[in-house]
Amino acid sequence: MASAANSLRLCLRATSRQISVRPAASPLLRRTLTTTAAQCARPGRKKGWKDPSDNFEFPDPYDGKVFNDLGEQLRYSLENDQLTEAERVTVQQALANWENKPNEEKLEEQQIIKEIDKEFAPLRAPVRARRNAFWNEEEQDTDLITDEVGEDDFEENDMMAMGHAKLEEHREYREYARIAVWEMPLLSKFAKKFEPPKENEVLRFRYTTYMGEFHPADRKVVVEFDPRDLFELTEVQRNKLRKLAGARYNPEKGIIKMSCEKFELPAQNKRWLGDTIARLITEAKDPTDTFEDIPLDTRHHKFKSIPRFPKEWYMSEERSRELLAQREKSLELDHKKRQQRELIDGVKVIQQGVLSTVTEREPVAVRVKAR
Amino acid sequence: MSATNCLRCLGRPSVAGASRGVVVPVFAPRTAPFSTTAIQNALPAKGKSGEHQDRSVRVYRAGRKMTFKKKHTGDRGKPPAPGERKAFRKKIVLSNDNALPVPWVTEMEASSLSNENKVGTIVSLPPAVQDQLRATEAFQPTQTWGLFRKPSTLIRKETVELVGKMEKATANKQTARVVLTGEKISGKSTMLIQAQSYAYLNNWIVIHFPDAQELTNGSTEYAPVPNTENPTLYMQQNYCLKLLQSIKKANEKILAKLLTVSNHSELPQNIPVNQTLLSLINAAKEAEGAWSVFQALWSELNAHGANRPPILLSMDNLPHIMKISEYRSASFDKIHSHDLSLVKLFTEALSGNTRFPSGGAVIAATNRNNGPRIPSMELALKQRLAEQRASQEETVPVRDPYFKGYDDRVEKVLKSVEVMEVNRIGKREARSLMEYWAASGLLRTTVDEQTVSEKWTLGGGGVLGEMERAALLTMKI
């Protein structure tokens, strides 16, 4: 049983996968196993025109022409001018077949069709929202981006969603691979040679971009400069500049780093930074107070001390020779001491010491029965 | 309703009471009115011993009553007497009869510590010096004197240097002012012992403060010195008495020969001119008056033109007197350590304000293990070291302008002292030391270069105490 059902299922799957090209006029009016009511072509519609709402519209059997039987329908289709020769032949054959049939058979067939229609009528009826429905819950929500109705139903005619996602991922990889192969080499046209900043280019700005996305930090501009690069300042003025910079001064690197995100645009922030630095420099040049009596405050900075081995420990050829000489010397010393019997062996010393301290013979312990 | 109930229960004779055969008067004046509890006679009083009979503990655990028997901790007898436990901790043993005598160790002589040829040799302390050092509490329980036959020390390069400074200073009637610094257990206190032994052997007068901590941690009594204002000085009479006793014990022979040059009528016992200094010290029988006796002794020792011997003033654990002490003044202000008169006496000498008539030395040793961190002292010592090296590359460190923890008084005291670093010992010294250990029967290995190198390296590259730990305090003997 199961195998039979399975084979049927597979057959159906196979047919459903085919891209069905509906013949403009089929000799068979009704596909077997269809739930759709037969519908005649609407007048005024050209052949090949596809109703965009085909899939969504519910068929209305009372709309348009109504045929009594198959012969009538075939005859009507023969009247259509746009049929090809082959189609016309087929339709004519079918018509001839129909007409050659005995009446009982015709009636029987019609009866079957009617019965089927009757059976499927409730299925075909359009679902309308009930007037007194609770919050119109049966109404389809067309505002949703995805049509959730039946989305999760797996009809076994496709890959799973994860498979699609994997495919999508591959497509993305491929897209970037295409870019890497075909477009990125073209970027080399825009490559510029690195030029170290010139003497008058003291400031180094850093901007932030989030690749077109909005981000509150994308307006931030950071500037770094070294007071030692400001050649027009004297050392005293530079020191004053460092003191004015306060916690923005990094005493380990000697760099002043400041940032601005007050304004909406990076350009405005950059302008502000430039103005501030200019003001700082004019203040630093101001000779009325040189701040020489104030020591530089570095409490904001934590100096990192990297522990290093002492210089003497680093091995050089000279050092290794020295060590070798030392080792040889010590070996010689040992050798000499050993020869002169001056080498001190702790174990021997103890044995000798114990023997020398024992002057009288110790009384031998007598075994006494334990209690 | 309630009234009847109440009355009924009040009126009903208690069953418990009835069973005991005690007639309970309904309105007995002893009962609390409106109580439903039957009156019971008090149980016969338990004897005092009975209270301790029941050693079980009742605990309610998980809603059930459980009874545990307390462990019977046997009677341990009477607890140790006051001071006995500390005495055990501070007990100093100077000899081990099991250790073998080392034939080549000679007794220390007056000149041996300043002899450069003797660097790297071991000398033993003469018994008289041992007693003197014991009197000044120079030995410490953490040192390993108790392992060897005789207390002996290694003459180090630094020893000769220090003793040379002392020698040179006395030759010029100057005072050598030295601060010993160095790593933990690198031998600073032992250097003090060596300096003291040199002083004893050369008939100096030695005043030793064994632990500066005792002066400032609030453990001895203190009182303001009368007639001192701005700043008020404080004397520590008990400590003073102890110090006088130790001075007396350690320098008895010399003090018996020295005579007073002035009259001391302010003391508890009048000391006229031409009395021995020993009798002056003996005037301090009690803590009261000890400070004035000490002052008199100090002025006598520093009397000019009396042909006094050189003086060695030494102190261990220097950082403890460089901080604000634990004492409070009458207005509950903290007292700076330098306002304690004994400390002041030492710091005056260390800073060079006091000049000993026939020279001498002031030696202080820092400690790294149990000492407070004194930024000023550390800075000053670093500065002195840098100045002594006087190299071109090294700059003298300066104060951090934004650090608040500096102390001017401390830096003033240490302005012109000499700083000596007690470094790690070299392999030659290490070898002779280890040979001494092995010959004493405490090291069960052959002392060759490899063993020496091994222990030297294990001991942090020649830190003496660490070497001792690596070789003598191990499970592998």
Place this chain on the structure above:
Amino acid sequence: MPPRLNLASAFRALSLRSTTPAAGPGISQPLLSQKLAAPVARRFYSDNLTPNSNNESSSSSQIASSPGQLPPSSSSSSSKEVGEQQQQQQQRHNEDNLDALSRLEMVAYGLNPFNARKEGHKYGLPSLPLPSELHKDHRYDDVMGQITRLLMKDGKLSKAQRDMAMILNYLRTSPAPKTNPARPLIPGSPAPHFLPLDPVTYLRVAIDSVAPLVKIRGFRGLAGGGRNLEVPAPLAARQRRRTAFMWILDAVQKRKSKGSGRKMFPTRVAEEIVAVVEGRSTVWDKRAQVHKLGTATRANLMNSQIKNFL
């Protein structure tokens, strides 16, 4: 269908754009050594940063064409342009390459190209077998190792080791013990005056002397009437020592503490050990009691019910 795109090949094309492959096209059937030489002589897929690729490619092709021979040093046509130093460097490089080549050849023939004695060890190999003290687990005497761990509290092994060192120092500074003939030490122990100079043996003798030979096992309810059937069971050496030292520690617990400081506990243990050797300790009584009980209950060994358990 999208066009087939092999990513790897695409990137290779990209990175190879600036370089020319080093292998000459003329060599049709390279030898094994040449095959091996190729990666040594030159890395593929890398941009050549040095400008004179001409020289290098020629030299590499020389190596490829004549393995085992030194390349002609100064006769090449480009020698005029190249400085002397660079040439030397090149030569050294080639020598290294040849060395590597010969090693690779040895590998290819299934030989070991390295002499393990000489190469790969800065200080040479130690001679085997290693002495036991060089092994971290057998650094100390076996009794010491066991006892130290019995002394340990809260997993502080280092502290226990220090305590043990203090115990040993106490033993070697205390006078030689006066043994009690009623409490004989273990046979074979050295004379008492030897002991202080060898504290490890001192401790070992003390522990081994009081170590019980048996323990008493109880079999529940086998003696009839719900009583335990007590049966002596022999102990292994380690178990005996453990029992003995735990008894000693119990006795130490009962000793009165006389002082304070980190020396107190080791001193108490050491005093107990001296007491054991001198026969004063209560541990001896415990041992005698266990032995007595063992002797008394040895008949129970014949009990048929417990035979399966023993």
